[in-house]
Amino acid sequence: MSLNNPTPVITRFAPSPTGSLHLGNARTALFSHLWARKTGGKFILRIEDTDAERSQARFRDQLMADMRWLGLDWDEGPDVGGPSAPYSQAERGEFYWGLFAQLTVRDFAYPCYCTAEDLELSRKLQRTSGKPPRYAGTCRGLTTAQRAERDGRGLKPTLRFAVPGDLTIEFTDAVHGPQRFSSNDIGDFIIRREDGTPAFFFCNAVDDSAMGVTQVLRGDDHLTNTPRQIMLLEALGMRCPAYGHVGLLVGEDGAPLSKRHGSASAHEFRERGFLSAAVLNHLFRLGHAGDVDGWLSAADMPAHFRPEHLGRAPARFEESQLMHWQKESLERMSAAEIRAWLAADDSMQFIELVRHNVVLPADAIPWRAVVQGELAPLGTEEQRVVAAAGPEFFAAAALAYEQSNADLKALTAILKERTGRKGADLFMPLRVALTGQVHGPELASLLKLMSPDTARRRLQLHAQNP
RNA sequence: GCUCCCUUCGUCUAGAGGCCUAGGACACGGCCCUCUCAAGGCCGGUACAUGGGUUCGAAUCCCAUAGGGAGCGCCA
Numbered sequence: 001m002s003l004n005n006p007t008p009v010i011t012r013f014a015p016s017p018t019g020s021l022h023l024g025n026a027r028t029a030l031f032s033h034l035w036a037r038k039t040g041g042k043f044i045l046r047i048e049d050t051d052a053e054r055s056q057a058r059f060r061d062q063l064m065a066d067m068r069w070l071g072l073d074w075d076e077g078p079d080v081g082g083p084s085a086p087y088s089q090a091e092r093g094e095f096y097w098g099l100f101a102q103l104t105v106r107d108f109a110y111p112c113y114c115t116a117e118d119l120e121l122s123r124k125l126q127r128t129s130g131k132p133p134r135y136a137g138t139c140r141g142l143t144t145a146q147r148a149e150r151d152g153r154g155l156k157p158t159l160r161f162a163v164p165g166d167l168t169i170e171f172t173d174a175v176h177g178p179q180r181f182s183s184n185d186i187g188d189f190i191i192r193r194e195d196g197t198p199a200f201f202f203c204n205a206v207d208d209s210a211m212g213v214t215q216v217l218r219g220d221d222h223l224t225n226t227p228r229q230i231m232l233l234e235a236l237g238m239r240c241p242a243y244g245h246v247g248l249l250v251g252e253d254g255a256p257l258s259k260r261h262g263s264a265s266a267h268e269f270r271e272r273g274f275l276s277a278a279v280l281n282h283l284f285r286l287g288h289a290g291d292v293d294g295w296l297s298a299a300d301m302p303a304h305f306r307p308e309h310l311g312r313a314p315a316r317f318e319e320s321q322l323m324h325w326q327k328e329s330l331e332r333m334s335a336a337e338i339r340a341w342l343a344a345d346d347s348m349q350f351i352e353l354v355r356h357n358v359v360l361p362a363d364a365i366p367w368r369a370v371v372q373g374e375l376a377p378l379g380t381e382e383q384r385v386v387a388a389a390g391p392e393f394f395a396a397a398a399l400a401y402e403q404s405n406a407d408l409k410a411l412t413a414i415l416k417e418r419t420g421r422k423g424a425d426l427f428m429p430l431r432v433a434l435t436g437q438v439h440g441p442e443l444a445s446l447l448k449l450m451s452p453d454t455a456r457r458r459l460q461l462h463a464q465n466p
Numbered sequence: 467g468c469u470c471c472c473u474u475c476g477u478c479u480a481g482a483g484g485c486c487u488a489g490g491a492c493a494c495g496g497c498c499c500u501c502u503c504a505a506g507g508c509c510g511g512u513a514c515a516u517g518g519g520u521u522c523g524a525a526u527c528c529c530a531u532a533g534g535g536a537g538c539g540c541c542a
Contacts, residue, residue, distance in 0.1 A: 016542050048542065116540065123539085130467040132538055158540055176471070185469050186538080193540040200542050224470050224537040247472075248535080256535090282478090285491080289479050293491050311479080314535070318477050321492050331505080356504045412501085427501025439503035 008041035010214045013072070014204065016048040017060035020265040023257055023317065024219060024249035026070065027283045031246065031310065032217045033072045034284075037302035044211055045077030047088045048204065050197050055090070066266045070276050071298045076211070084211040089203050096198045099206060099236060100159060100191070108235040109191060111157030112139040113150045134187030135160070159192035161202075161232060169227035174215065174244025175310040181227040189228060205229035209238040217244045220312075244307070247287050247314045257317055269322075273361040275333075275341070278326035285321075287311035295328040326359055344368070349449060353441045367441070371449045375436035375458070382432045386462050389429035393419055394462035397430060401459055406452060408444035433462050 011032035015025055036043040045067070049055035064079065076082025086092055103109035112135075114122075123133035140162060142150075150157070167183035191202035198206075205228075208216055223245040233240045251257045257264050269279055281295055288311060290296070290304040330338065335351045342351070342361050346368070354367040369375060378386065386394075396418050397411070404410035412430070416422055431443050434455060440446065447455060 014542090018542080051541065054541080112540095119539085127467070132468040134468090134538060179470080181469075189538095190540055195540080197540090199540070204542080219536090220471065221536050222542095245471085250535090252477085254534080285478055287478085293479095309479090313472050315479095316477060318492080321478065324492055327504085359504095408501095424501055431502065437502085441503080443501065 006039040009035050009039040010042045010044065010212055011036045011217060012044040012046055012208065012211065012213045013067075013074070014046045014048050014207075015063055016051065016054070017056060017063055018051065018054040019059060020267040021063050021066045022265055023269075023283070026066075026072075026266045026279075027249055027286060028217055028219060028246060029067065029072050030070070030280065030283050031288065031305070031307075032215075034302050034305035035215060035217065035307055036075075038305050038307075041214070042075040043072075044082070044084075044213065045074035045087065046207060046211065047078055047090075048200070049088055049090045050200070050203060052090070052197070062267060066270065069270055070266060070280060089198070089207065092203070092207070093197075095210070096192075096203060096206070099202075100198075103161070103191070103235060104159070106235070107162065109159050109161055110140055110142070110188075111147060112160045112188075112190070113142075113155050113157045114138055132185070132187075135189070137188060140188060156194045158190045158194050160188040161191050161228070161235070163188050163228075163231060167231070169230050171226065171230060171240075171243060173223070173226075174217070174242055174307065175246055175312055176223065179223070179226070181224070183227070183231065186228060186231075191232070201225065201228050202232060205232050206236070206238065208241050209233055209236075213241045215244060216241045217246065217310075220245045220248050220314075244310065247311045249286060250314045250316050252316060252318055254314075254316065273341075274322065274326055275329040277329040277332075278322060281325040281328065282322045286317065287313075287315035295325065295332070323359060330355065330359070347449075349445070353445050353449070357439075357441050366437070367446075370435045370437075370440075370446060372451070372454075378432070378436060379438075381438050382436065385428050385432045385438060389425075389462075391463050393421070393429055394433060394459055397433070398456065398459040398463050401455060406447055406455065408447050411447075429462075430459075433458050 013025075013029040013032055015021070015029075021029075033043045035041070045064070047060055049060070060078075064077075067074075074080065076084065076087065078087040081087075100109065118138075119135070122136055122138075126133045126136075139157075139160070147157075163183050163186050165184060169181045169183060171179055173179050189201055190199050192198055222243075226243050226245075230240055249257050251264075266279065270276070277295075277298065280298055280301065284290060284296065284301060284305075288306070289309040290301075290306060292304050296304055333341070335348055335355065338355055338358075339346055339348065339351050342358075342364055344361075344364065346364070350367070350371060354364060357367065358364045366376070393415075397415055400411045400414040400418070403414060408430075412426055415430075416426055419426070427443065428438065431440065432438060434443065434450070435446060
């Protein structure tokens, strides 16, 4: 730690509360969090709720709950406060107004009276004539008198940023390396909506700067938007953070991760019973190569995070890999922790017995039925095993059970002598009769956990001719 | 259409001119262990998108091509 003393990096996660925590966002949040923790910096949570229509308090609360579940705690944010409060954009109006005024006074911004329909039409026209659909600059040259006239008619303008011409914007992306854009390819964009609320490009950039964020990490889809934000910040004389754009997260079919792929939000995985450690370990390796292959605890992750190994290519989310980390995480839990995770009032013996046969909570249900309930109808393979053993075998088994005091070792010894069977031929029919399944935990312990009545009944069931 | 990004095993990735007949992990197949599954051990197959350069030598550099993706929104 003391050998290489990294400069503390201040990162942030800036979700809009319009849905639950998307896995792709959870991953950039994780990377941002790890980067801050690795360098002893800060991790900030900012809620981008300028879209009043779609933003909801319940989404914000769930977002924060799911982040905490993942262990992505923040040093500054809406509920914990901090030097740059408030951390909800809906509450930062005054800050933005001042900036709008500054830009306007210095001719970096101008009111635009074009209607949404005008713009839609203009874009369509440009597209059909093979041109980039950019704002034509209609209102840029309006005189003061013309503006006054429109204001007089009660028109509500938006505010546009006047993009300077012939400017080359260069920056070094933390994951893509050097980037270079021409301002001539960028149209004047809206920074304040008709209703007076700030638009994303604006408040996002300005808040990152004002909150002291030094490293912005976000999805690849923002790469070409970055020059706008840099121009904006430069016009305002504000400090520019460094930007890094990670490849997107895609589903198993290569398309952007969505509900179609089963689960797309952290919350859904949580509800299905995945452990946060499993989700974390999986996300850690998606579009990122740490310096170890094995399972990492949340506490160990920052030390193994390598920002220089963040990926550019889209990463595919495969559930089979998540399953692996789920098993690994389970292996590292105590029986008591697993019991709490299953939340079903199981006995500790039961937990110890079935823990290696359970990956998701639902996997415990059949074993609970084996120990104290009714068996499901036999599958084809199970029926085959029962048929192959024959009723005499089970009659003998039922008898042996009475003489063995629920001890499998004693039971099989007797049975072995009487039937001449051994190995799988001996054990499998017993396993199937007793548990209804061809696979499962140690049979001897399973047998001890069931009531004598149950065991007796299950063995006798197959002692009759079919 | 314009601008930009991406492309190594099925998947996640290592690789920054010779250490690469391309390494690891997951998944898959086989064997061992074992009443079965899981775990564990051993073994195995499969990848540098294509085509041109540059070089004694290229997965690594350059140029094209192909295929994927993003942005160009009063969504973020």
